[in-house]
Amino acid sequence: MKELTLQVEGMSCNHCVAAIEKALMKLDAEGKVDLASKKVDVRYDEAKTSVEEIKEAIEDQGYDVQ
Amino acid sequence: MKELTLQVEGMSCNHCVAAIEKALMKLDAEGKVDLASKKVDVRYDEAKTSVEEIKEAIEDQGYDVQ
Numbered sequence: 001m002k003e004l005t006l007q008v009e010g011m012s013c014n015h016c017v018a019a020i021e022k023a024l025m026k027l028d029a030e031g032k033v034d035l036a037s038k039k040v041d042v043r044y045d046e047a048k049t050s051v052e053e054i055k056e057a058i059e060d061q062g063y064d065v066q
Numbered sequence: 067m068k069e070l071t072l073q074v075e076g077m078s079c080n081h082c083v084a085a086i087e088k089a090l091m092k093l094d095a096e097g098k099v100d101l102a103s104k105k106v107d108v109r110y111d112e113a114k115t116s117v118e119e120i121k122e123a124i125e126d127q128g129y130d131v132q
Contacts, residue, residue, distance in 0.1 A: 012079045013078045062080075
């Protein structure tokens with residue numbers, strides 16, 4: 001398992017948290033969103049996904065990954 | 067059909083809009099949320115629901131009706 005912290009703009013409420021966590025789950029990754037710091041901690045398996053796919057999954061939900 | 071405009075605090079994104087509109091739909095009411103002005107316009111049938119039920123449905127989603 002690898003870990004990664006992303007800075008993400010546009011997350012405003014618990015619905016946003018759920019949307020991002022669900023999108024990461026589809027990549028078999030685990031996300032922990034902190035709204036206050038606008039950070040998403042991600043644990044993922046390099047054999048199953050990549051940083052690029054993770055960023056894309058979050059952007060597809062309508063957020064900007066910095 | 068009656069119409070009503072509510073001032074609602076805590077709505078921050080399109081997920082919030084969807085959550086409120088869906089909650090109102092369950093009362094056979096129609097909601098139009100404007101995030102910028104924090105207003106929800108509601109069209110409802112007095113025979114099916116009431117102002118109290120409408121306010122409660124919105125509050126149950128985690129928002130404050132003023």
